[in-house]
Amino acid sequence: LALAPAIAPQILDIFLHRPAEREHLTxxxxxxxxxxxxxxxxxxxxxxxxxxxxxxxxxxLLPLLEPDHCLYRENILRxxxxxxxxxxxxxxxxxxxxxLRLLISGEEQKPDFSTHFPAKRITTRLTWxxxxxxxxxxxxxxxxxAWAKHGSTxxxxxxxxxxxxxxxxxxxxxxxxTGKTLTACLLGQAQGVDVYRVxxxxxxxxxxxxxxxxxxxxxxxxxxxxxxxFFDEADALFGRRTQTAQANDRYxxxxxxxxxxxxxxxxxxxxxxxxxxxxxDTAFSRRLQGSIYFAPPDRIQRRRLWExxxxxPLELDPAWIEDxxxxxxxxxxxxxxxVRYCALKAIERGPRVIHLEDIRHGLKRELEKEGRAG
Numbered sequence: 001l002a003l004a005p006a007i008a009p010q011i012l013d014i015f016l017h018r019p020a021e022r023e024h025l026t027x028x029x030x031x032x033x034x035x036x037x038x039x040x041x042x043x044x045x046x047x048x049x050x051x052x053x054x055x056x057x058x059x060x061l062l063p064l065l066e067p068d069h070c071l072y073r074e075n076i077l078r079x080x081x082x083x084x085x086x087x088x089x090x091x092x093x094x095x096x097x098x099x100l101r102l103l104i105s106g107e108e109q110k111p112d113f114s115t116h117f118p119a120k121r122i123t124t125r126l127t128w129x130x131x132x133x134x135x136x137x138x139x140x141x142x143x144x145x146a147w148a149k150h151g152s153t154x155x156x157x158x159x160x161x162x163x164x165x166x167x168x169x170x171x172x173x174x175x176x177x178t179g180k181t182l183t184a185c186l187l188g189q190a191q192g193v194d195v196y197r198v199x200x201x202x203x204x205x206x207x208x209x210x211x212x213x214x215x216x217x218x219x220x221x222x223x224x225x226x227x228x229x230f231f232d233e234a235d236a237l238f239g240r241r242t243q244t245a246q247a248n249d250r251y252x253x254x255x256x257x258x259x260x261x262x263x264x265x266x267x268x269x270x271x272x273x274x275x276x277x278x279x280x281d282t283a284f285s286r287r288l289q290g291s292i293y294f295a296p297p298d299r300i301q302r303r304r305l306w307e308x309x310x311x312x313p314l315e316l317d318p319a320w321i322e323d324x325x326x327x328x329x330x331x332x333x334x335x336x337x338x339v340r341y342c343a344l345k346a347i348e349r350g351p352r353v354i355h356l357e358d359i360r361h362g363l364k365r366e367l368e369k370e371g372r373a374g
Contacts, residue, residue, distance in 0.1 A: 002077050229269070334363075
């Protein structure tokens with residue numbers, strides 16, 4: 001029934017041919033679409049076709065329209081709940097677009113970024129060799145990778161699901177450019193799953209209830225896809241709850257509570273990233289399975305970053321690398337910005353040779369952004 005409007009809408013035309021003496025056959029249900037001229041089924045339509053006037057059978061079929069039914073939980077069907085004053089069976093029944101594409105083409109559809117799905121898929125062409133972290137930090141990252149790989153086995157075959165909540169929630173905190181986003185992408189790459197970064201500008205709304213609704217769209221689709229959800233600048237969403245001095249404070253606290261519950265119930269990997277750990281709600285911090293501090297790189301790590309910064313044949317003189325690593329306390333993200341600046345200078349000047357003066361000038365610009373002397 002849900003497939004019909006998308007594949008063969010004409011088979012529902014029978015519901016449009018109503019006898020003149022009974023213009024409105026309410027048992028058929030159905031609604032009119034915005035542009036679709038045919039009959040769009042509702043929950044009432046499904047119950048009529050399955051049970052007719054048999055009330056006992058009709059009552060037994062009502063769970064088919066409940067949100068916890070596997071058809072909706074697995075994102076196969078969508079059941080749009082009706083307005084508050086309408087009967088619950090009047091909601092529209094439709095096939096989920098991603099599942100429809102899978103049926104037709106055999107290919108999984110990646111959701112488009114929109115107000116209904118405020119998340120963007122992020123990827124990287126870098127590898128684990130490009131991730132330069134302190135040994136203790138890398139060990140914690142590898143622990144997360146091991147959980148993503150073996151978590152389902154531990155919860156199921158090992159029986160730990162009775163004692164351990166599903167999923168894994170971790171916090172990445174530290175200055176910008178220290179590898180938080182890259183680590184999230186590499187974890188997805190290692191597990192062969194997509195990583196979606198939630199766009200806070202689309203999630204947070206000034207209208208009551210809209211923030212929860214926007215975020216629910218992401219969690220509902222991600223639950224059965226094994227995606228990694230990456231919340232950048234997470235303190236904007238999961239900030240500390242305040243005293244309820246006015247109505248706005250109460251609604252803001254309700255939003256945080258709702259988000260905490262959705263994250264806790266999510267069976268996959270959720271990564272929260274922030275530059276300011278102290279701004280996170282303390283109740284949520286206690287529920288995290290891990291908290292990793294991405295510190296600015298030390299001299300040895302900076303040297304490794306500079307060694308990998310320029311691709312062949314643009315390798316730097318080893319003496320330059322040692323001097324740059326010792327003199328300039330910068331992050332990997334800042335080094336990438338310097339590489340971009342120097343490469344543009346080299347290609348404009350020709351031949352394609354990197355000059356030390358360009359590197360130092362690029363570093364000076366990066367330091368000035370932070371108010372430091374170059």
